[in-house]
Amino acid sequence: MTVVEPLPVRPPETAVEILARAQALAPVLRERAEEIERARRLPADVVDLLRGTGVFRMGFSRAHGGPELTSIEQTEVIEALAYGDAGAAWCAMIGSDTGLYASFLDHAVAEEMFPSLDMATAGLLFPNGRAEIVPGGYRLTGRWQFGSGVTHADWVVSGAFLYRDGEPVHDSILLMVPKADVEVLDTWHTTGLAGSGSCDYTITDVFVPAEHTLTFAEVRGGTGPLAQPEVHMRNMPGVALGVARAALDHATDAAVSAGREDDYRTQTTIADCEGDFAAAREGVYGALRRQHEVLSAGGSLDDLTPRERAALPLSRRHAFRTARAIVTRLYDLVQTTAIYRPSPLDRWLRDTTTMCQHIVAQDRILQTAGAHLLGGRPAFPLALGITSSRR
Template structure:
């Protein structure tokens, strides 16, 4: 049996470090200054198959992991919209870094589901990175003072640099049977939070894209996790828009595909003045085919991006007011997110085709990496076609089978 787990503070900055950006504008400016560095490091990040320590240090110093930390702790307490924009800016520099930052800033969100004392113990610094798979693929057996956690989880993005690791579990009682949650009528689902050092990492992350996200599997057998270091998404402690609806960890996800697609379009537009069509010798800047393609893709990205931020804004305002939301308002953020992922993949694919043979060289064309990243990220549940069935069912009067809308 493993010993009780406590978080690893690692290289994190002391709680409330004055040298770390601590507002939306400050963090966004710091990330924008990092974008050229991240772009230069993209090949290395991919080869490393996780974020190198120096890259993590730069991101931590930019304040990205503290984005959702509450203002009463001295954090910036950013809205979902602001979080998504930070993620978008990081992904513009490197897609895997954007993916890890998107998950790493969950630390502030998770803290709002814990009692104050436990939250401050688990997150003693504003700048701790979160990781972990929340769906109940593990087992939590009730025992005195907490749970014995066992299982194997996938997709631990950022696990090689995280400070706190989450593991979703189904709760089982002394009789070995699942405990039924009285509120949901389903088996009780709890998230256990512990140090990544308490788990065995399993290096399964050999992938087409997002290679630098280090999304390894992890496992444990009989890890004791105190009751106060576990939570349910249905029972937040802190109130407000980040905790009154369980989808807060998903809202910023669209920043990754939006940042990647913007980077790809800017890259190809930057190539245009120096290129000519191989067959016709027409300069790209005067080539009807290139002009039309670039305009169409800008239009698609503009529409997808506006849908993401407009629906997030409406959702945030409704949650602030405590307003009831009908079926359309509950699913519009879900559909906008799905569309952002699919649109970004389509944009990168068309740009790859437009550039032609020069796009295939991994060492000289970032389009090759973006194409692979786009393909892999669209395998996430939020970008799967099942989202259309789930949301369509709700729009036609059915009950959602998803815990997130």
């Protein structure tokens, strides 16, 4: 078993430190991947190890005392963790949204809600719940799916439709509640990403103060590149890219160990997959770099050309789809060795298949980007950072 030096007690302060800690943790996550998958959630000590890397704090702005990693740097961190285990990286990606949500809360409220920058958030943003408007806030009830990391989260954010006196208001909102107010249901029996613990959860008649709610249409406590409506989607492809890189390295090492350096099929498959990976990865980081250039210069998402803006969700989708295709081809290349559960290729095949069912990897993204390019109506405008003002 790999011996891991205890992570330094001092919290990391820079992107370089957080990335280095994530890279150091990756071999440990790989070694424990089977255990994580069997548990169908992250063991408590693995959560602590992730917390020690600084991944949960990386989205907090400097105004909150955080390291304020760019979306490019955040994606690199998630990619490094996914090289070890997809489920752990998925939870890290979701949990790191805490600091990003802080920009959509009043600054003082965020300071009170998040006394530690290493607090993790989970939850489903789609409005599956019901929020009854009451004096001072809302009473929230509902059941949500896909609560990735909800078993270890500190806060849970959930989407809900608004009601007043029992009648729908035809609007929705996001509401944050402490994990103690949430009941987790053991529903996460899935093809892949088992370790993410993305269970259903319920909230029943919980009062949520108005100041603990948010909407991506209203930035209340932040400015700059991270205070944007679609910021929580940007680092997602890091999971897919990290898994694809791990699978390529594994297949390459296996081929060399088996003496297949001069086998034509092995050569062409590895080379073709490397080409696909390089193109997909550059697509993601190229789109993020251009976005950061515009936003860090004081511009807005509207200052991107239609192609530049569409490139963001398209590159995310392409990364997920390409990762699945790469793993599938490598699985075929390795042949019967890959079918046994101790093989990481088996787990990566199931993980990439499962993550490709997420909305960011679905055809709805193609329609959204295509509509934007053609001047039509996007089905999922938030993927482009487009919101409508609250009514």
